Amino acid sequence: MKIERTDDRGTIDRRVARTRALLQDALIALIPERGYASITVEDICQKANIGRSTFYTHYTGKDELRSATLEAHLHSLSRRVSADEKTGNRLFEFSLPMFEHARAFRSLHHALLSSSGDTIHDQLRERIRRAVRTELTPKRIGDTGVPIEFAVQFISGAFLAVLAWWIAEQSRLSPTQIDDFFQKMAAQGVGLLGISSSDIKPARR
Structure with a gap:
């Protein structure tokens, strides 16, 4: 590994x-x-x-x-x-590579995500928040009234929860499938760019 x-x-x-x-x-x-x-x-x-x-x-x-x-x-x-090639209206470019890497190194990510209260777990969470914060800007939030930091906490928390569940349950969903679901729910969750889940283009892998 x-x-x-x-x-x-x-x-x-x-x-x-x-x-x-x-x-x-x-x-x-x-x-x-x-x-x-x-x-x-x-x-x-x-x-x-x-x-x-x-x-x-x-x-x-x-x-x-x-x-x-x-x-x-x-x-x-x-x-x-x-x-990687950018994927049109996809909201978060970090998520698919992370899902793909988590599938390839399942045991590592399972250990990282299950070590709640461990400093290495905290560092992973902070890195994900930074990735989300980088891609969220007032322009992307638009007039939804959602504070940037609220959206950062909401999206990063949801991503890590889904990632932990997907790894622990050894779901048969592929990285592309789980990422497509995440992208759609993220779009609905904070109303980014005023687009609906049907506007999110599937990942091309």
């Missing part, structure tokens, strides 16, 4: 990038097995086959590694959104 990365040699030493990648991938692999709270630095080092002194050369502790890992993990999804 590895994070999809681009070539970092232009911005970081290759050996440094490789070591950090090994540590991040080790943490990603351990989370579904044990849960973040019970993982130790020693566990991570053993999984990555890296010495403790090398670990502390790159990170002050597992919390800093966690932040770097989740940021790299979600940044890989952001790059996919940027590279």
Whole structure:
């Protein structure tokens, strides 16, 4: 279970990038097995086959590694959104790549989404709120009277709840199908752009 990365040699030493990648991938692999709270630095080092002194050369502790890992993990999804063709009236470009990635790495996302009260869960929720906030603007809300921050909390909460349900229940709905439902409900929920659910174009995958 590895994070999809681009070539970092232009911005970081290759050996440094490789070591950090090994540590991040080790943490990603351990989370579904044990849960973040019970993982130790020693566990991570053993999984990555890296010495403790090398670990502390790159990170002050597992919390800093966690932040770097989740940021790299979600940044890989952001790059996919940027590279993908835009889909017309679709409201949130982050959602389909996230659903697709969650299906591919079901055990990881199940662990992340079920760890309520864990800092890694909180960081994931905040990252989703940031993604929603980026795509919501007063122009898109229009004259609905819905405050931007209310819409951010409403949409991000709904997305995470649906994602957690879909992963936990191992629903037979495909990523495209579950995303189409999410897009339609999101449009109805806050009346974005004054469009109805029938105006939302299905994802092309």
